[in-house]
Amino acid sequence: MSGPRTVSTFNRRGFLGAAGVGAASLGTAGLAASGTAFAAPAPDPVITEVQDWNRTLGDGVQARPYGKPSAFEKDVVRRDVEWLTASRESSVNFTPLHALDGIITPSGLCFERHHGGVAEIDPAKHRLMINGLVDKPMVFTLDDLKRFPGRVNRAYFLECAANSGMEWRGAQLNGCQFTHGMVHNVWYSGIPLKTLLDEAGLRGNAKWLLAEGADASGMTRSIPLDKALRDCLVVWGMNGEMLRPEQGYPLRLVVPGWEGNMWIKWLRRIEVGDQPWHHREETSKYTDLLADGRSRRFTFIMDAKSVVTNPSPQAPLRQKGPNVLTGLAWSGRGAIRRVDVSLDGGRNWRTARIDGPVMSMSLTRFYVDFDWDGREMMIQSRAMDETGYVQPTKDELRKVRGTNSIYHNNGIQTWLVRSNGETENVEIG
Template identity: 75%
Template sequence: MNHSKPRAPVDRRRFLNLVGLAGAGAGAVAAGVRPAAAGATPDPDIVNIPGWTQSLGAGVNNHPYGIPSPFEKDVVRREVTWLTASSESSVSFTPLYALDGIITPNGLCFVRHHGGEAEIDPARHRFMIHGMVDKPLVFTMEDIKRMPGRTNRAYFLECAANSGMEWRGAQLNGCQYTHGMIHNVVYTGVPLRAFLEAAGVKPKGKWVLAEGADASAMTRSIPIEKAMDDCLVAWAMNGEALRPEQGYPLRLVVPGWEGNMWIKWLRRVEIGDQPWGQREETSKYTDLLADGRSRRFTFFMDAKSVVTNPSPQAPLRAKGPNVVSGIAWSGRGTITRVDVSLDGGKNWTTARIEGPALPRSMTRFYLDFDWNGQELLLQSRAMDDSGYLQPTKAELRAVRGENSIYHNNGIQTWLVRSNGEAENVEVS
């Protein structure tokens, strides 16, 4: 037994100030137990044992499928109604400021539809492989679940347009809106390769087209190398069936690549010898440069990070010890390092990565720091195992201009004022 074993060093004097035993901001003691020390401000709960201790609570099957505490009712996805013409082709953003760790709960994973949410009867759903194959095949959901090679992988899914409104400057006040088109779950599925091998791809097959069964019939072209590498045909997320808004009963998982390619309500994969040039890879999801030309097939989501706390929706509330928390991810591989700056990029401190750091998965970082009430210009920058370092927005704009909507992975800055409130800003 070693009480002084160092792992999470704590400055005790600071904590006496943090907690209810040394004056300001303090006072109450644990409900229903005796006061911890003389001098603490009396709390009505010491006399009035709280209701939750006095009487029996709800039974064990209060909710056969559980729901969050009523005190968490504001932690929800939020739609920006002015962003698109209709709610059936819009976005509802993940509340990143209220989340922690690396798993996004299924109920809070951001939603992007192009023709609304298809509600599919899995017994009637079919998945077809056809085109340049030896033998076209059609699968029921039961067939798919009987396929050999099932696996489980944690992957981030980021919309190519995430942070897209920030190309021309700081626009939206909250990481839910600037960076909330991302989620990270563990998928269960079978490699797409297994289906392609079962059908027998002909030698001239170089591209696949994946198509959804929703009203938009979302279609994207994917190079055969990627299809044969790590794509999954997935039916479960975080242990349970896909949610309707995430493609129930079947979606394509395209690790590290832009979210639009992760076809929801997947109904067919066609093999061809060239890309199809669908709307979503020509008029959309191409990167318009300053000179009017467009970059096509910019599939990879490069290394990126954001500080989720503090941020505009989650201000600092007290001086003294505080935690900077954030997420980092890279479509090229594994996050190896995240640095945090408190002064707009002049000085950087390497943050702790806490929790599994898996390839193409969201990674959580923390920086414990002491806040004396000074203004902060808070930034983070991610590095992945390819050696790539997340660029500044200025560096990105120097190469691509400001016309693009997609693939903005520039460094985000939050101005934290001396009252703890935070704001989206840019530093030059």
């Protein structure tokens, strides 16, 4: 521990010097939420002291059989909005996107959307049935599924169709956790659904599937057979371990690139049929009501979308000088090809640096390293996917869909960064 006590002076210059100058002119009012002061000027008073954590032995290896975050990270949690839904058993909470980095969402922070609360299932008693237009109806235990050949691990984003839904009519929720936090990106372990359908034997007139959950809501969704055979998975694993209870333990359907409601949790049955079932969640819910009173049907795919996660209302700027802007982009049609970022409300755009890996139908991380002179900024990001689809503005969406919609708002988000660093959700079309 000789280091800190043998060096008596430190210089802070160049990169950090510029920031230090900026600090004097920046108020800290309104920035207290994140709780971390910026560095003190040199010589740094903290480093000259031996801290408590140097003086005493810490916890040993038996203290945490299953680890959890530092107590200093207690504010990095999923949050729900009590007034948003009639009950919390049929409700949603939100991923704290502003506090995360990289592309994989920690399992404990993946947003939840339930229709009858979290089913707490004994995996030894759980079964998956395949019935309907098949040669042989079958029932599988979890252990049966784990013995099938062709197991895969794939990372996919899951976005609720209602993500950003409150923003259709204008800026409402102040923080990307709430405007965009109904998305997560997870590694799944399981087998292709095609393997199970092949085992049961599809009849010639098979065209659609009905996937059914074992929760209290008995959630069901109709899925076209061609999608099921192309890339759907039946999974038990999530980010290396078993699925979390709130994500469908012990079995979930993965429907890559398609709206989250179709990814049936607590999956217990797949019925094969020749037409869609038109159940509640694909008629009165999860359809978009247009201005003329008609509804869009089968809006399964989540189109290309992006959001700047930092800076954002929950993660304001703290300093002039060098800063890192970062965010996430995704597309249900394939891989992200490019993300552009504007600091002036869409007048000028620069192409962001993408930090790989870039995987199809997975969140993609982008960065813009920039120098802030303290002027107000209107920050936007715009994703383009491998099909050439470009994320639209909210006004472009409204021209086509009207303002009755809740679902499928993939419009460009705007954050206003004020000269004191505070950041707000604003609406400029």
